[in-house]
Amino acid sequence: xxxxxxxxxxxxxxxxxxxxxxxxxxxxxxxxxxxxxxxxxxxxxxxxxxxxxxxxxxxxxxxxxxxxxxxxxxxxxxxxxxxxxxxxxxxxxxxxxxxxxxxxxxxxxxxxxxxxxxxxxxxxxxxxxxxxxxxxxxxxxxxxxxxxxxxxxxxxxxxxxxxxxxxxxxxxxxxxxxxxxxxxxxxxxxxxxxxxxxxxxxxxxxxxxxxxxxxxxxxxxxxxxxxxxxxxxxxxxxxxxxxxxxxxxxxxxxxxxxxxxxxxxxxxxxxxxxxxxxxxxxxxxxxxxxxxxxxxxxxxxxxxxxxxxxxxxxxxxxxxxxxxxxxxxxxxxxxxxxxxxxxxxxxxxxxxxxxxxxxxxxxx
Numbered sequence: 085x086x087x088x089x090x091x092x093x094x095x096x097x098x099x100x101x102x103x104x105x106x107x108x109x110x111x112x113x114x115x116x117x118x119x120x121x122x123x124x125x126x127x128x129x130x131x132x133x134x135x136x137x138x139x140x141x142x143x144x145x146x147x148x149x150x151x152x153x154x155x156x157x158x159x160x161x162x163x164x165x166x167x168x169x170x171x172x173x174x175x176x177x178x179x180x181x182x183x184x185x186x187x188x189x190x191x192x193x194x195x196x197x198x199x200x201x202x203x204x205x206x207x208x209x210x211x212x213x214x215x216x217x218x219x220x221x222x223x224x225x226x227x228x229x230x231x232x233x234x235x236x237x238x239x240x241x242x243x244x245x246x247x248x249x250x251x252x253x254x255x256x257x258x259x260x261x262x263x264x265x266x267x268x269x270x271x272x273x274x275x276x277x278x279x280x281x282x283x284x285x286x287x288x289x290x291x292x293x294x295x296x297x298x299x300x301x302x303x304x305x306x307x308x309x310x311x312x313x314x315x316x317x318x319x320x321x322x323x324x325x326x327x328x329x330x331x332x333x334x335x336x337x338x339x340x341x342x343x344x345x346x347x348x349x350x351x352x353x354x355x356x357x358x359x360x361x362x363x364x365x366x367x368x369x370x371x372x373x374x375x376x377x378x379x380x381x382x383x384x385x386x387x388x389x390x391x392x393x394x395x396x397x398x399x400x401x402x403x404x405x406x407x408x409x410x411x412x413x414x415x416x417x418x419x420x421x422x423x424x425x426x427x428x429x430x431x432x433x434x435x436x437x438x439x440x441x442x443x444x445x446x447x448x
């Protein structure tokens with residue numbers, strides 16, 4: 085064989101559409117509509133026209149926070165639309181589509197907010213949304229189509245999950261399910277409290293360090309084992325799951341700083357939470373080597389047992405104090421959405437796990 089035959093061939097990206105980018109663009113647009121119009125208490129009896137805000141003067145007080153939020157909210161939309169337009173529209177044609185789509189969606193949102201008593205539509209928000217869409221498009225153009233669904237990200241997820249996109253979606257949703265305040269870190273308290281309510285033990289004295297360590301360790305072990313069941317056996321499961329845990333801690337820290345202030349960004353990261361993550365990660369290294377059937381039952385017992393423990397023991401008093409002083413004004417609707425993610429994550433994960441186990445039985 086000649087030396088020139090051993091040279092790797094240059095990778096040529098096929099000119100194909102990107103259905104994943106289109107689905108993500110549509111899903112993100114629905115997310116913007118939800119956050120912008122929640123709680124949907126429309127008052128159609130008002131005499132204002134839906135386009136009245138176009139001629140209205142700018143608000144007297146415009147905060148930098150509001151402007152930045154409106155810009156940042158539309159950057160992912162513009163980013164995804166450039167890939168969604170490929171290959172029919174590319175480069176600046178795709179940027180034009182991102183601009184028009186961002187402007188159209190923002191126009192719809194601001195017009196519908198005319199009938200919401202709790203919202204004030206304005207030209208400032210509209211222009212900020214358009215700017216965000218354009219910035220997202222400008223960020224996407226230099227990356228090229230292979231960045232989103234080619235050899236960089238798509239190949240990694242294919243190697244890790246194969247065709248199991250449900251497990252992949254659960255992994256990506258998990259960090260966001262932890263943003264809403266919970267009585268114990270990584271616990272499923274929001275889901276249980278929404279259905280069962282907390283049990284009041286009155287003056288019962290509990291060692292909160294041991295309580296939080298136990299809950300954190302059990303819940304993370306169950307979550308990690310559940311997600312590992314959706315991965316390919318040859319995937320580097322332990323590094324992936326530890327990376328997910330690190331990302332979850334980072335996202336929680338950033339949003340805690342945004343809502344409570346930078347000085348309180350690590351207030352939730354108690355000694356119990358740290359020790360719980362460390363213990364669970366060590367046990368996880370061993371548990372990943374177990375047979376699939378054993379891992380399935382261990383994940384179920386850990387997740388359901390953790391939920392039961394959360395509602396058998398009283399809430400952490402520091403968590404109750406945090407909720408009393410929690411001012412949600414700026415991110416009220418975002419927190420409402422994150423609460424639903426917290427509520428839905430565990431039931432969806434258990435349904436997927438049950439269906440996967442049932443499907444495997446049918447195969448044999």
